[in-house]
Amino acid sequence: MARFAVLLSLLLALVGCRRGHAASKPSPALPGTLGTRVLVVERASGSLAAYDWSERTLLPNRIEGLGDLHHATMTFGPDLHWGFLATRSGRLVRIDLDTLKVDGEVQTSKNSIDLGITHDGRTIGVAEYIPGGVTLVDARTMTVKTRIPSSSRVTGMVDAPGNKLVCVLIEGQEIWILDPAASPPVTHKIKAGAGMPYDAMITADGRHYVVGKLGSDGIAVLDLEKPEAGVREISLRDPELPADVGSPKKLPHMASWAQAGRFLFVPLVGEKRLAVLERETFSFVKSVPLRGHPVYTVRAPSEREIWVSFSGEEDDAWLDVVDTTSLTVKRSLRVGRRVYHLDFTPRGSHLLVTANADDELVLVDAVRYEVVDRKKLRSPSGIFSPFRAARIGL
Amino acid sequence: MARFAVLLSLLLALVGCRRGHAASKPSPALPGTLGTRVLVVERASGSLAAYDWSERTLLPNRIEGLGDLHHATMTFGPDLHWGFLATRSGRLVRIDLDTLKVDGEVQTSKNSIDLGITHDGRTIGVAEYIPGGVTLVDARTMTVKTRIPSSSRVTGMVDAPGNKLVCVLIEGQEIWILDPAASPPVTHKIKAGAGMPYDAMITADGRHYVVGKLGSDGIAVLDLEKPEAGVREISLRDPELPADVGSPKKLPHMASWAQAGRFLFVPLVGEKRLAVLERETFSFVKSVPLRGHPVYTVRAPSEREIWVSFSGEEDDAWLDVVDTTSLTVKRSLRVGRRVYHLDFTPRGSHLLVTANADDELVLVDAVRYEVVDRKKLRSPSGIFSPFRAARIGL
Numbered sequence: 001m002a003r004f005a006v007l008l009s010l011l012l013a014l015v016g017c018r019r020g021h022a023a024s025k026p027s028p029a030l031p032g033t034l035g036t037r038v039l040v041v042e043r044a045s046g047s048l049a050a051y052d053w054s055e056r057t058l059l060p061n062r063i064e065g066l067g068d069l070h071h072a073t074m075t076f077g078p079d080l081h082w083g084f085l086a087t088r089s090g091r092l093v094r095i096d097l098d099t100l101k102v103d104g105e106v107q108t109s110k111n112s113i114d115l116g117i118t119h120d121g122r123t124i125g126v127a128e129y130i131p132g133g134v135t136l137v138d139a140r141t142m143t144v145k146t147r148i149p150s151s152s153r154v155t156g157m158v159d160a161p162g163n164k165l166v167c168v169l170i171e172g173q174e175i176w177i178l179d180p181a182a183s184p185p186v187t188h189k190i191k192a193g194a195g196m197p198y199d200a201m202i203t204a205d206g207r208h209y210v211v212g213k214l215g216s217d218g219i220a221v222l223d224l225e226k227p228e229a230g231v232r233e234i235s236l237r238d239p240e241l242p243a244d245v246g247s248p249k250k251l252p253h254m255a256s257w258a259q260a261g262r263f264l265f266v267p268l269v270g271e272k273r274l275a276v277l278e279r280e281t282f283s284f285v286k287s288v289p290l291r292g293h294p295v296y297t298v299r300a301p302s303e304r305e306i307w308v309s310f311s312g313e314e315d316d317a318w319l320d321v322v323d324t325t326s327l328t329v330k331r332s333l334r335v336g337r338r339v340y341h342l343d344f345t346p347r348g349s350h351l352l353v354t355a356n357a358d359d360e361l362v363l364v365d366a367v368r369y370e371v372v373d374r375k376k377l378r379s380p381s382g383i384f385s386p387f388r389a390a391r392i393g394l
Numbered sequence: 395m396a397r398f399a400v401l402l403s404l405l406l407a408l409v410g411c412r413r414g415h416a417a418s419k420p421s422p423a424l425p426g427t428l429g430t431r432v433l434v435v436e437r438a439s440g441s442l443a444a445y446d447w448s449e450r451t452l453l454p455n456r457i458e459g460l461g462d463l464h465h466a467t468m469t470f471g472p473d474l475h476w477g478f479l480a481t482r483s484g485r486l487v488r489i490d491l492d493t494l495k496v497d498g499e500v501q502t503s504k505n506s507i508d509l510g511i512t513h514d515g516r517t518i519g520v521a522e523y524i525p526g527g528v529t530l531v532d533a534r535t536m537t538v539k540t541r542i543p544s545s546s547r548v549t550g551m552v553d554a555p556g557n558k559l560v561c562v563l564i565e566g567q568e569i570w571i572l573d574p575a576a577s578p579p580v581t582h583k584i585k586a587g588a589g590m591p592y593d594a595m596i597t598a599d600g601r602h603y604v605v606g607k608l609g610s611d612g613i614a615v616l617d618l619e620k621p622e623a624g625v626r627e628i629s630l631r632d633p634e635l636p637a638d639v640g641s642p643k644k645l646p647h648m649a650s651w652a653q654a655g656r657f658l659f660v661p662l663v664g665e666k667r668l669a670v671l672e673r674e675t676f677s678f679v680k681s682v683p684l685r686g687h688p689v690y691t692v693r694a695p696s697e698r699e700i701w702v703s704f705s706g707e708e709d710d711a712w713l714d715v716v717d718t719t720s721l722t723v724k725r726s727l728r729v730g731r732r733v734y735h736l737d738f739t740p741r742g743s744h745l746l747v748t749a750n751a752d753d754e755l756v757l758v759d760a761v762r763y764e765v766v767d768r769k770k771l772r773s774p775s776g777i778f779s780p781f782r783a784a785r786i787g788l
Contacts, residue, residue, distance in 0.1 A: 302555040
């Protein structure tokens with residue numbers, strides 16, 4: 001009898017134990033919390049590293065085996081539960097932001113270039129290269145909702161007001177507006193005008209979709225308030241410069257266009273200047289001369305400064321800081337060789353920079369213009385903060 | 395022997411069980427994750443309720459015993475670990491956003507009215523009523539760093555670029571700029587001009603600090619880029635209306651001023667209109683006629699709409715939606731009696747509203763202009779989302 005009693009209590013203990021485990025999820029026990037964490041693409045090794053800029057520490061977790069991450073970008077749902085990564089291997093990967101582990105994936109194509117999430121956080125749109133077209137994925141179940149085939153490669157996938165998505169067809173030379181709640185989901189197909197689109201961006205208010213053209217100094221602008229009116233073609237040529245100098249050979253990734261106050265700042269690759277446009281009219285205002293060929297322009301949250309990175313060994317370790325009132329370079333800062341990406345912390349106290357040739361992630365105090373931390377990473381590239389979830393177009 | 399073996403395994407099981415518990419932190423086991431959670435002040439009961447707008451569910455936790463929460467506001471650190479609540483009881487309370495439990499507090503005065511957090515997340519500034527002055531609190535240790543006494547009540551505490559804080563003295567009629575890294579921390583004291591300040595706000599770019607004057611149609615604007623130049627006094631009178639109508643008796647809480655595109659929308663309590671000002675010059679543009687006396691104006695993240703709430707039983711169940719291009723009311727929506735507060739989700743797919751007289755929190759689909767969820771709360775008032783951490787001045 002006594003033995004049975006003991007056996008019984010043993011069983012009860014084990015049951016209790018199991019119940020105890022069921023009721024408590026294992027703690028990730030990671031330093032910091034997700035707000036100050038950024039995920040950094042390690043391009044060569046196909047991994048994501050995590051850094052907390054408040055704790056100034058690399059997190060132990062490294063998310064490995066993600067495939068080809070060239071030009072890989074991430075987007076974040078509003079609940080901050082997950083980050084979504086589109087890869088050149090055609091895999092859409094979902095990362096749990098609490099545990100920093102892969103929490104679901106789906107093969108959407110052989111080669112994806114870009115992605116966007118609807119404002120309600122329910123649908124991911126993936127821009128496909130091979131084969132072309134768009135894949136709509138349910139963000140919760142990570143299953144394909146709709147496949148919209150096309151013979152053309154697709155890029156420039158962004159979110160837009162009204163739980164919509166917008167993208168552009170490269171060979172198709174068409175802008176598509178998608179509403180995942182409609183059927184068919186593609187509600188508008190708009191001619192993108194002359195020249196081959198290579199990338200696009202949406203303004204921070206989600207109103208204008210701007211398409212860059214390969215080997216052209218022209219852009220196409222679509223007002224999403226009246227898509228039926230079609231695109232306006234706008235030249236970035238500087239009337240005060242000779243055409244051969246004023247015409248950029250190529251535009252950089254357009255996520256790098258910075259908007260501050262009533263201006264839009266456009267880095268012209270192949271030229272040592274930024275083009276400043278009027279935000280509302282897209283008319284040319286002036287050029288801002290720079291030390292070298294700009295790649296990225298990032299706006300400080302205060303909108304008082306634009307921070308610019310460069311291509312070319314003689315300049316690519318430097319950042320120029322452009323004053324958005326005087327429209328001149330107010331200072332330059334050396335951060336590390338071959339700067340690939342830069343991103344501000346939510347309210348702008350700090351700036352994160354990847355110095356790819358130095359294999360470093362660099363933390364800059366943006367108030368004192370000082371480098372305050374450096375961490376070694378493997379060929380670091382894109383930097384992605386969960387606060388992208390608070391901004392239209394990222 | 396067998397019995398001892400059983401006892402031993404029982405002990406081991408219990409040890410294993412305990413170790414299991416030690417290794418895993420007890421899970422809050424709350425629905426959703428913190429991004430889509432909002433905290434709602436329940437004024438009458440001095441509590442905070444939590445709602446997840448993506449799951450459309452009230453969380454089981456209710457944070458009780460917080461004291462007098464009239465006009466209580468919350469601010470959030472960039473790591474999204476904590477929310478901070480200043481109370482009319484003079485207690486600064488820190489809420490853990492993961493567990494939704496109180497995680498530290500400090501008595502800063504007998505009566506606090508407002509608070510702000512530096513962009514690096516290190517310092518909280520609390521505006522004190524009784525006694526007056528400012529208290530600077532270390533956000534990590536929740537201990538008082540500095541007490542800056544004043545015979546005057548202080549209000550309008552906001553964060554500003556450069557890890558600074560700005561506030562205004564009511565009886566002192568002075569604007570203070572504080573740099574917690576400096577000693578003494580008050581780096582500027584600027585005369586606020588004629589009339590008694592009652593509240594203030596900072597523009598979304600953190601450049602202009604705007605002070606409202608009691609019983610006056612004038613405001614004082616300070617350009618934080620050149621504080622030494624002092625304030626500019628600006629009238630909100632409509633030149634096309636007779637002075638007695640055009641002069642508001644009183645201005646509402648100025649956190650309710652909405653900025654969209656190049657305009658600033660000012661609700662004039664005691665008048666059935668919004669004043670539209672030029673964002674950069676603060677010059678008067680026009681009045682937007684409304685159904686009643688406006689209280690709150692909130693900008694949609696797309697900046698295409700301003701949503702307006704009203705005072706007075708005949709109007710306070712309604713929201714007017716103002717089109718920011720035509721500057722006219724495009725539609726009206728009945729949400730619930732005595733609307734106290736409204737706030738958009740990060741990219742604007744939904745709007746959260748408290749209908750105080752109906753004891754309801756209301757979720758509005760801002761794309762379809764439809765009420766999609768209602769939850770009963772106790773005298774609900776302020777609605778606070780962790781995404782405030784991404785915006786200057788909140």
